[in-house]
Amino acid sequence: MxxxxxxxxxxxxxxxxxxxxxxxxxxxxxxxxxxxxxxxxxxxxxxxxxxxxxxxxxxxxxxxxxxxxxxxxxxxxxxxxxxxxxxxxxxxxxxxxxxxxxxxxxxxxxxxxxxxxxxxxxxxxxxxxxxxxxxxxxxxxxxxxxxxxxxxxxxxxxxxxxxxxxxxxxxVGLGSAMKLVNNLVTVTTVMLDAEAIALAEAMGLERERAVDLLLAGGGQSRMLANKRDAFVRREYPAQFKLSLAHKDLGLVARAAREVGAPVRLSREARRLAEQAIDDGLAEQDFAAVYEAVRRRRDGAAAPAASGGAAAPPGP
Ligand SMILES: NC(=O)c1ccc[n+]([C@@H]2O[C@H](COP(=O)([O-])OP(=O)(O)OC[C@H]3O[C@@H](n4cnc5c(N)ncnc54)[C@H](OP(=O)(O)O)[C@@H]3O)[C@@H](O)[C@H]2O)c1
Structure with missing residues (x-):
């Protein structure tokens, strides 16, 4: 044996x-x-x-x-x-x-x-x-x-x-630190893409074409390539849940506070993630922030209900 x-x-x-x-x-x-x-x-x-x-x-x-x-x-x-x-x-x-x-x-x-x-x-x-x-x-x-x-x-x-x-x-700690540095960039990039695409449409551009031209030019990134179809189809089956992207931006903010480093852009991205979570999108892929941007864009573009003043701009 x-x-x-x-x-x-x-x-x-x-x-x-x-x-x-x-x-x-x-x-x-x-x-x-x-x-x-x-x-x-x-x-x-x-x-x-x-x-x-x-x-x-x-x-x-x-x-x-x-x-x-x-x-x-x-x-x-x-x-x-x-x-x-x-x-x-x-x-x-x-x-x-x-x-x-x-x-x-x-x-x-x-x-x-x-x-x-x-x-x-x-x-x-x-x-x-x-x-x-x-x-x-x-x-x-x-x-x-x-x-x-x-x-x-x-x-x-x-x-x-x-x-x-x-x-x-x-x-231990430095692997997690690098992961947060990576996600600061990847998550914030997708949120920036969402705003850019919503702006393109508001100015009269066709969404799919704008996404593809971003991908063909200096605006391209691996993240945008990954999210292309989500943005074009407005479908967000969860690859990386918005709730987890929001969690990571919270970890970035916490780590940055500890060492006194500014992370202004990811702070804004986190606010956008919070709005999208308030809109009920937490379990969708984080590219769904695009829907939150659109809602605020369209709300901002609508005439004010009273007083004649324009609604405040979106995020
Ligand atoms: N998705 C991505 O693209 C990606 C990429 C890189 C890193 N990450 C990171 O990888 C980790 C997992 O992400 P994921 O996308 O796989 O998330 P997920 O699909 O939401 O899965 C989360 C997992 O955690 C388990 N879980 C959550 N809370 C628990 C608790 N209190 N006790 C026991 N189990 C618990 C869940 O169990 P149940 O199934 O029973 O709920 C599930 O197995 C996260 O830290 C995320 O930030 C994700």
């Missing part, structure tokens, strides 16, 4: 828009995976493809032994809940296990989580990702890692199954 123990499966907690395809890449590459998601229905395709189910993050971590536990949930509060909750990862992981946090959270939140895990004899690597759901499916994400190089070396073979580049930015 072969006495060599089989390597433990990796655990994966959080199977939303990004976690689902990332876990599928790991499974497709031949890694054994035990998965958990609050809503079990989102695990069904992975379970059909051979992943094992765990009833809680604790059970998933227990199955991974002293191996790797990936966490991909919405925000810092959700990470703390799945890691430190009563049925959380920390309650099931064996000493030496490595928790790899893929979620976008604040640098200081990430450092605090790492400190708590280390105090329990566990390792922690932050590895927030850049790129869309499609990039996850294609294995083309970017990983902004922060932590110990030895921990990254352990995780690297798995990270490379869903990322085309992995950069270690420094200790």
């Amino acid at each position: 072969d006495a060599t123990p089989l390597p433990s499966p990796a655990a994966f907690v959080g199977l939303g828009t990004m976690g689902g395809p990332i876990a599928a890449r790991l499974l497709g590459a031949g890694h054994r995976l035990v998965v958990h998601n609050r809503d079990r229905a989102k695990a069904s395709a992975l379970l059909s493809a051979g992943a094992a189910w765990a009833d809680s993050p604790r059970e998933a971590a227990r199955a991974a032994g002293d191996g790797l536990v990936f966490v991909m949930v919405s925000d810092g509060r959700a990470v703390r809940s799945v890691v430190f909750g009563r049925r959380g990862v920390a309650a099931g992981a064996r000493a030496g296990a490595l928790v790899v946090n893929l979620s976008t959270i604040a640098p200081d939140e990430s450092r605090a989580i790492g400190d708590r895990l280390r105090a329990k004899g566990l390792h922690y690597l932050e590895a927030p990702v850049g790129g869309s759901q499609e990039a996850a499916r294609q294995g083309q994400l970017a990983v902004y890692a922060g932590g110990d190089p030895a921990d990254l070396a352990r995780a690297q073979p798995l990270l490379e199954k869903f990322a085309s580049r992995v950069d270690l930015l420094g200790g």
